[in-house]
Amino acid sequence: MSMPNDVADKATAGVAAAEAGTRELSYAEAIREGLAQAMEADERVFLFGEDVGVYGGAFGVSGDLFHRFGAARVIDTPISELGIAGAAVGAAITGMKPVLELQFSDFVTLAMEQIVNQAAKIHFMFGGRASVPMVVRLPGGSGTGAAAQHSQSLEAWFAHVPGLKVLQPSTPYDAKGLLLAAIDDPNPVLIFEHKLLYKTKGPVPADAYRVPIGKAAVRRIGTDITIVGTSIMAIRAMAAATRLADDGIDAEVVDLRCLRPIDFATIAASVKKTHRLLIVYEGVKTMGIGAEISAMIAESDVFDFLDGPIARLGGADAPLPYNPVLEKAAVPQEDDIVTAARRLVHEGRA
Amino acid sequence: MSMPNDVADKATAGVAAAEAGTRELSYAEAIREGLAQAMEADERVFLFGEDVGVYGGAFGVSGDLFHRFGAARVIDTPISELGIAGAAVGAAITGMKPVLELQFSDFVTLAMEQIVNQAAKIHFMFGGRASVPMVVRLPGGSGTGAAAQHSQSLEAWFAHVPGLKVLQPSTPYDAKGLLLAAIDDPNPVLIFEHKLLYKTKGPVPADAYRVPIGKAAVRRIGTDITIVGTSIMAIRAMAAATRLADDGIDAEVVDLRCLRPIDFATIAASVKKTHRLLIVYEGVKTMGIGAEISAMIAESDVFDFLDGPIARLGGADAPLPYNPVLEKAAVPQEDDIVTAARRLVHEGRA
Amino acid sequence: MTHAATPSATESASAPSAGHAGGSGSGSGASASAIAQRPALAALDDATLAAALSKMHLIRKFEETAEASYMRGLIHGTMHLSIGQEASAVGSTLPLAVTDYILSTHRGHGHCIAKGADPALMFAEFFGKENGYCHGRGGSMHIADIEGGNLGANGIVAGGLPIAVGVGMSIRMQKQKRVCMVFFGDGATNEGAFHESLNMASIWKLPIVFVCENNKYGMSMDIARAMAVADVADRASAYAMPGSSVDGNDLAAVAAASSEAVARARSGGGPSLLECKTYRLRGHSKSDRNLYRSKEEIEAWRENDAIRRLEAELLAAHRFSEAQLREIEHAAQRTIESALEFAKASPDPDPRELTRDVYAQ
Amino acid sequence: MTHAATPSATESASAPSAGHAGGSGSGSGASASAIAQRPALAALDDATLAAALSKMHLIRKFEETAEASYMRGLIHGTMHLSIGQEASAVGSTLPLAVTDYILSTHRGHGHCIAKGADPALMFAEFFGKENGYCHGRGGSMHIADIEGGNLGANGIVAGGLPIAVGVGMSIRMQKQKRVCMVFFGDGATNEGAFHESLNMASIWKLPIVFVCENNKYGMSMDIARAMAVADVADRASAYAMPGSSVDGNDLAAVAAASSEAVARARSGGGPSLLECKTYRLRGHSKSDRNLYRSKEEIEAWRENDAIRRLEAELLAAHRFSEAQLREIEHAAQRTIESALEFAKASPDPDPRELTRDVYAQ
Numbered sequence A, B: 001m002s003m004p005n006d007v008a009d010k011a012t013a014g015v016a017a018a019e020a021g022t023r024e025l026s027y028a029e030a031i032r033e034g035l036a037q038a039m040e041a042d043e044r045v046f047l048f049g050e051d052v053g054v055y056g057g058a059f060g061v062s063g064d065l066f067h068r069f070g071a072a073r074v075i076d077t078p079i080s081e082l083g084i085a086g087a088a089v090g091a092a093i094t095g096m097k098p099v100l101e102l103q104f105s106d107f108v109t110l111a112m113e114q115i116v117n118q119a120a121k122i123h124f125m126f127g128g129r130a131s132v133p134m135v136v137r138l139p140g141g142s143g144t145g146a147a148a149q150h151s152q153s154l155e156a157w158f159a160h161v162p163g164l165k166v167l168q169p170s171t172p173y174d175a176k177g178l179l180l181a182a183i184d185d186p187n188p189v190l191i192f193e194h195k196l197l198y199k200t201k202g203p204v205p206a207d208a209y210r211v212p213i214g215k216a217a218v219r220r221i222g223t224d225i226t227i228v229g230t231s232i233m234a235i236r237a238m239a240a241a242t243r244l245a246d247d248g249i250d251a252e253v254v255d256l257r258c259l260r261p262i263d264f265a266t267i268a269a270s271v272k273k274t275h276r277l278l279i280v281y282e283g284v285k286t287m288g289i290g291a292e293i294s295a296m297i298a299e300s301d302v303f304d305f306l307d308g309p310i311a312r313l314g315g316a317d318a319p320l321p322y323n324p325v326l327e328k329a330a331v332p333q334e335d336d337i338v339t340a341a342r343r344l345v346h347e348g349r350a
Numbered sequence C, D: 001m002t003h004a005a006t007p008s009a010t011e012s013a014s015a016p017s018a019g020h021a022g023g024s025g026s027g028s029g030a031s032a033s034a035i036a037q038r039p040a041l042a043a044l045d046d047a048t049l050a051a052a053l054s055k056m057h058l059i060r061k062f063e064e065t066a067e068a069s070y071m072r073g074l075i076h077g078t079m080h081l082s083i084g085q086e087a088s089a090v091g092s093t094l095p096l097a098v099t100d101y102i103l104s105t106h107r108g109h110g111h112c113i114a115k116g117a118d119p120a121l122m123f124a125e126f127f128g129k130e131n132g133y134c135h136g137r138g139g140s141m142h143i144a145d146i147e148g149g150n151l152g153a154n155g156i157v158a159g160g161l162p163i164a165v166g167v168g169m170s171i172r173m174q175k176q177k178r179v180c181m182v183f184f185g186d187g188a189t190n191e192g193a194f195h196e197s198l199n200m201a202s203i204w205k206l207p208i209v210f211v212c213e214n215n216k217y218g219m220s221m222d223i224a225r226a227m228a229v230a231d232v233a234d235r236a237s238a239y240a241m242p243g244s245s246v247d248g249n250d251l252a253a254v255a256a257a258s259s260e261a262v263a264r265a266r267s268g269g270g271p272s273l274l275e276c277k278t279y280r281l282r283g284h285s286k287s288d289r290n291l292y293r294s295k296e297e298i299e300a301w302r303e304n305d306a307i308r309r310l311e312a313e314l315l316a317a318h319r320f321s322e323a324q325l326r327e328i329e330h331a332a333q334r335t336i337e338s339a340l341e342f343a344k345a346s347p348d349p350d351p352r353e354l355t356r357d358v359y360a361q
């Protein structure tokens, strides 16, 4: 038995049923609208990063915001990832609410010090006497032929870092609502956006709604298997579920949305019902977010409800290759999800 | 039933039985001896890092090497972590075998770009036409009162990065043998050393032996529960096992030693025998290495051998606090292991 | 100026004064008659000088006491003492208002006290107590006094510099008249963060004063081996930023240079790089065996002690009497002693609150 | 020199020659009579010039062809074209031997061809083919020609600079006479990696030539907004390193400046910073809409085309005839056409080998 996505979404996300002025927007447009609304509502919010100004952002996310809010609030920066991450920290601890765009999430490797040692720890290290309300947006993922240094999915690292919150929206609706919630949040929040999703469309209410941080969304209700997906894999899981339904397999699809904290309750409730769990994510399988989800289930009382092993589909154990055929083969595709789910249901293991 | 550590160690590590000239050395001395032997045997090997020269290294590991090998092979660097990590890459791809010391593993946050985007990927990105035989030594771990920015255990991040190898020796024997194996290896190898272990002593043969990369060590043979520990937690697990034996619980202790690749076969064989698994590591529990081990077991046929949930003990969900009582409470101690193992055996869950 | 291996202790202090002291020096005690004074000293009134000297004593005594407590096993961890560098901390911060910000370093006790922190709460933090500045979570390397404008020491070399850029942006955006002063060592100037931060501060003309406390060494590496230019201030030109280098053991000289830089920042003139040449008399941290420097060098710098130099000059200029100077010192001593007692008597954190304050609510 | 918004196309080329051409220019074809030549041009013999011009054509045609293939959907991903910057790539590498190293950038096709790579294997890489330089794993942003001394393009801005330091150390330790030349853009000079690398190269006097190809923009940010000094070369002084700035569209001038820097590096004189002021005529990447610059600016720089300038000067100096120039160009055209055919006909990688070469054995 299945339910339309947005219904299931709202059911768990707690969004009011009737929303005025819902339009179809792309994921990029939804983010831009969220940024604009946050900047209109709160003078403390500003956007900065490489080429976010007149260029409109490498993926067009900031678009016309430079023209709407001016150079003082939509700020081009030099190519200095460590410096700008630190600048976000400094602005945040002294009363501003910076939103930083790192042009590709791969470049966060240059900013780890400020994000991990400073932003994540300041509130704790200073005994709660300062807080760091900053948001970092990080376009990630493969599929654009950009090869090994521009295609990574590194979000799992940050799920290992207390003090951070880590989001991965998969729909335009969540991209906007989670961004607004992140800007409200008094803690450093990283939002990993997926490059292949920027042009995907979906319904987005016009008002400045929030999607709560830390809540997974049940995108499809089912009884035979739980498929937990993150980011674009939640979308692929939904497509796979449609095909599985033709086989008589009724999959429940959970979109994780938030990697830190993980909404264990939602996953646990689902697995207690379906007795089977498949986790799908784009990051390298080993030590990807699926490892934690699997381990949380395996160490909890949900273990007793499992009919068989917990399966994971994740990125190959290789850097992302340039060749498009190899590139596709390196991360889970819809077919892989269908195959793994079938085997899990029919043979007890993937 | 238990076995002396080194016997069990040699059994799995494949080290020849008779080793001449075995002395008691500290972990730091063992590393230094390994470095010296590698530098004597191979002109391409050199050591560099902050204060490794006349100062002898922040933890005294390089000691007198500067005087023995001179300033051309034991090189003090400016405080430029990204730069020196990149310098290691450049030296490695052009015929040298650099060993880089990052003064505290926390500072690897400044060098992620070169380690993750360059070192780990060059061999693959260049189609196998260049290789990066570099070693990075990273002192990590808490327990010295150095607080949140000097006490982290970040090794799990690197287990997520294809192209790297990641080691965590717990004994002087392994510290030397794994270092020599790492220097031989044509790939970038990170060695996370534990600050609290530097002064611990153990038998170390005088010759330039190697401990194979990718092999866990069964430190104690037992039948009731498998305890997998990493780094200092393998030592604490051994102490806990001794106490558990008094309770009639016969624990098998596996020292992981290598986080990438993970020696799944050794863990699987152990769990198939004991039916219970407890994983202990110092890094933050969420997304720490135990997540992957648990998930590997939970998705394999070993799942069917489990009598109950897989338990993990890891670091608290907090930055490392300064206060010594809090600091101790933030990472697993011997008592925690004993308690968790008892509960796992007696109550089926930790 | 280059970093002399053996400093000429009184170089600046004994330089002929450029003119008479003028009126500002008049006031209490021995300073009634017009004695030749350097303009830098004359520019500081008695109350300011007394407060500055008092802070220098507080820093020195705070650290000596912390050191003694550490030796007796009362404090764990490590600590980085700034003994010998007091004039740099106090002189730099002299022109700052309470509402101005500083960002400090691993060697930050001096900055903290100079910016007005309470040594009792600092000691409590050292002792890991619940009522320390960071509730015992931070310790020596992370003392912050947010209300006093100290945005924190930092365990990461050069870690404060990028943060300063954001503080500068924040001040600008909020249309405040504040200034942000960020401290770092000579070694820190070889971090990429230094470069990125000075560049951004300069292109955006942010109200920041970059204060490099050049104490000749990173941990053990002589700055002469770690960079190719003679002075850290020489690096300012790469950012079209004013750079100056002063005798960091000369309180008045540091204060004068800092005043200029702070005024420039406050008036919209943009950032400056101020280098204070000084020396740490103790080892880098508690595990330093001083293998990289000579006893003679340390001795020579001990002769160049900033506190003694200032006192000598104040006496010579008849600004303060010996009795007044001793009273300033004794008052500092009493403050530190009671601060220590406060810390010892303070409660420990509750271990059940281990994960408190990981997230702000 | 500053980066003129509208370049004076022939500034250097038309400058009066500092002296007569001397003997080195004698040789083939039209160069028999002694026509006034700039010393920089005269210093290059005909064979060298013919080879350099040929490489400039190869680069231009390689990229135009790659662009066309991309437009027709034959190549996926993105690419960063260096059309307009050929003189910088070819001139800088002119003094290098095969055994010397280069490290290149995301905009690296020019460097690669200039260092002697085979365009057929480059195209094969672009097409993701098994016989490409990286077996189809790297693509445009990661082409490397290890045997030819190209240690790789780099997708990370300034990513090659720290690597160059290690290459320099390696050359030194192995007592080789090699030189390492590392390319990077103007935008890259704001990365911390730039600072750390130039500093280390300088303190250790490593045999490195740092070549900044200043094409006025990062992706969209004008260098005048991104740094506070006029020239990237102004930053060399922070490392006590020789820095010079040349017209990057003037092959002979670039070659002359590079020769000096390479000779210095090779003879133990240490590193240099060479800035080539040039311009990319195409957008940053395939998704650039040129919102940040004017058509007029692009047009003006198109007039300043390095290839046309060189050809005009060679003709004017009677070094080559028009027919000779056209033959050089046509030969380049033929090379590129057959390279493209080679690539198209090449085999794809086997998808089952996805995890091959993750680890070296």
Ligand SMILES: Cc1ncc(C[n+]2csc(CCOP(=O)(O)OP(=O)(O)O)c2C)c(N)n1
Pocket (backbone or CB within 6 Å): B050, B079, B081, B103, B107, B110, C106, C107, C155, C156, C157, C158, C184, C185, C186, C187, C188, C189, C215, C217, C218, C219, C284
């Ligand atoms: C990023 C980073 N690298 C290395 C260290 C270890 N460390 C702490 S202080 C220090 C020396 C710093 O030298 P300098 O900046 O001159 O400051 P000083 O200690 O002399 O006051 C080093 C290497 C660190 N804390 N952070």
Ligand SMILES: Cc1ncc(C[n+]2csc(CCOP(=O)(O)OP(=O)(O)O)c2C)c(N)n1
Pocket (backbone or CB within 6 Å): A050, A079, A081, A103, A107, A110, D106, D107, D155, D156, D157, D158, D184, D185, D186, D187, D188, D189, D215, D217, D218, D219, D284
């Ligand atoms: C570390 C890093 N930051 C950002 C980018 C995205 N990016 C690619 S090229 C580029 C502009 C680089 O400018 P410049 O160094 O002047 O080189 P140019 O493209 O002009 O040749 C940017 C921002 C990147 N690849 N790496």
Ligand SMILES: [Mg+2]
Pocket (backbone or CB within 6 Å): C185, C186, C187, C213, C214, C215, C216, C217, C218, C219
């Ligand atoms: Mg110093």
Ligand SMILES: [Mg+2]
Pocket (backbone or CB within 6 Å): D185, D186, D187, D213, D214, D215, D216, D217, D218, D219
């Ligand atoms: Mg550029």
